[in-house]
Amino acid sequence: MLLSNFAANAELKSELSDIMKHHALPHAVIIDGAKGTGKATLADIIAQYCVCTSEQTKPCGVCSGCMKAEKHIHPDIFIADSTLSVDAVRKIRSSAYIVPNEAPMKVYILLNCDKMLAPAQNALLKILEEPPANVQFIMTVQSASSMLATVRSRSRIFSLFPAGIREAAQIAAAHFPDKSPEEVSHAAQICDGNIGMTLRMLQNGGEEALRLAEEIFQAITLSSEYPLLTLTGQLASDRAFAVSVLDCMTEIAADCVKASFGVSVPSPVASSVAERYSKKRIAGISENILYARKILNTNVNLNLFCTWLCSVLRTY
Numbered sequence: 001m002l003l004s005n006f007a008a009n010a011e012l013k014s015e016l017s018d019i020m021k022h023h024a025l026p027h028a029v030i031i032d033g034a035k036g037t038g039k040a041t042l043a044d045i046i047a048q049y050c051v052c053t054s055e056q057t058k059p060c061g062v063c064s065g066c067m068k069a070e071k072h073i074h075p076d077i078f079i080a081d082s083t084l085s086v087d088a089v090r091k092i093r094s095s096a097y098i099v100p101n102e103a104p105m106k107v108y109i110l111l112n113c114d115k116m117l118a119p120a121q122n123a124l125l126k127i128l129e130e131p132p133a134n135v136q137f138i139m140t141v142q143s144a145s146s147m148l149a150t151v152r153s154r155s156r157i158f159s160l161f162p163a164g165i166r167e168a169a170q171i172a173a174a175h176f177p178d179k180s181p182e183e184v185s186h187a188a189q190i191c192d193g194n195i196g197m198t199l200r201m202l203q204n205g206g207e208e209a210l211r212l213a214e215e216i217f218q219a220i221t222l223s224s225e226y227p228l229l230t231l232t233g234q235l236a237s238d239r240a241f242a243v244s245v246l247d248c249m250t251e252i253a254a255d256c257v258k259a260s261f262g263v264s265v266p267s268p269v270a271s272s273v274a275e276r277y278s279k280k281r282i283a284g285i286s287e288n289i290l291y292a293r294k295i296l297n298t299n300v301n302l303n304l305f306c307t308w309l310c311s312v313l314r315t316y
Contacts, residue, residue, distance in 0.1 A: 002061050003045050006038065007171055007195055008163030016158070020049055020058060026156040028128050028137040032144040033160030035239070036196025039140040042160065043109045044069065047077050050136045051103035065103055076103040081111040089123040096127055096135045105134045113139045114146040121148045128154040162194040172198045197240040209241065213248035214269045220285065220313050221276050232310045236302040246293045253286035288312040
């Protein structure tokens with residue numbers, strides 16, 4: 001992908017384009033932004049720029065270096081996507097002094113550096129202070145404040161923000177032509193224009209989200225709390241998926257309320273819950289689900305959220 005094709009963040013793209021044009025990219029950059037804003041994608045674009053062999057505009061997207069970078073098979077681009085230990089950072093430091101195999105530069109993409117403990121960051125700091133001339137470090141974090149001040153001071157920080165809802169919907173519609181405009185627009189609005197989250201919601205929505213929502217409702221009626229705790233715990237891995245599941249639960253809860261008043265509903269799960277609980281209990285479940293859906297719009301810790309959700313769904 002070329003920088004011009006990167007979604008949203010027009011000011012940052014203009015700044016980066018000028019930096020690339022004048023070959024003024026700092027030896028270390030930190031890309032920060034919420035999950036789904038394109039940090040890894042932008043890291044790939046910068047890495048592609050570094051290994052591009054074109055004599056004209058970089059990255060050109062057509063040279064051997066660019067094509068290998070796009071396919072993630074370039075021998076001079078190293079990607080680490082796990083918690084980096086001190087030993088791992090030391091190995092990176094040692095290899096950084098070895099000349100590149102075929103590109104003008106050697107690139108290290110360190111993803112999710114929020115997970116790096118202070119000792120590992122201090123180990124990385126040593127090479128950031130006196131880096132080899134032909135090495136580029138690219139770090140991604142959800143918040144640059146998670147990095148040590150000494151690391152931040154030796155890096156250039158590029159901050160990413162979600163696209164607008166309309167742009168997110170347009171991009172999502174291109175990825176999911178089988179989805180209706182209403183589905184796509186709804187997903188973009190729920191994810192507040194976050195393209196990555198919108199795409200994951202549409203991908204993870206549908207049957208998987210509905211299945212988990214129904215299983216959670218069925219677990220509410222069990223005497224043991226453990227099945228419900230296990231099921232709600234599945235929401236902790238992905239906020240967009242959690243939103244999709246809560247939306248499905250909202251619909252099931254609405255059917256529960258209808259069924260409790262004798263109205264025929266299409267959901268067997270809702271009918272079953274309505275048979276077992278009083279109108280007051282069903283109303284309480286519905287209110288708690290709506291409240292939980294609002295909480296997901298905040299930056300709540302998902303693990304704590306899942307435990308809380310389990311408890312309120314069982315509150316009589």
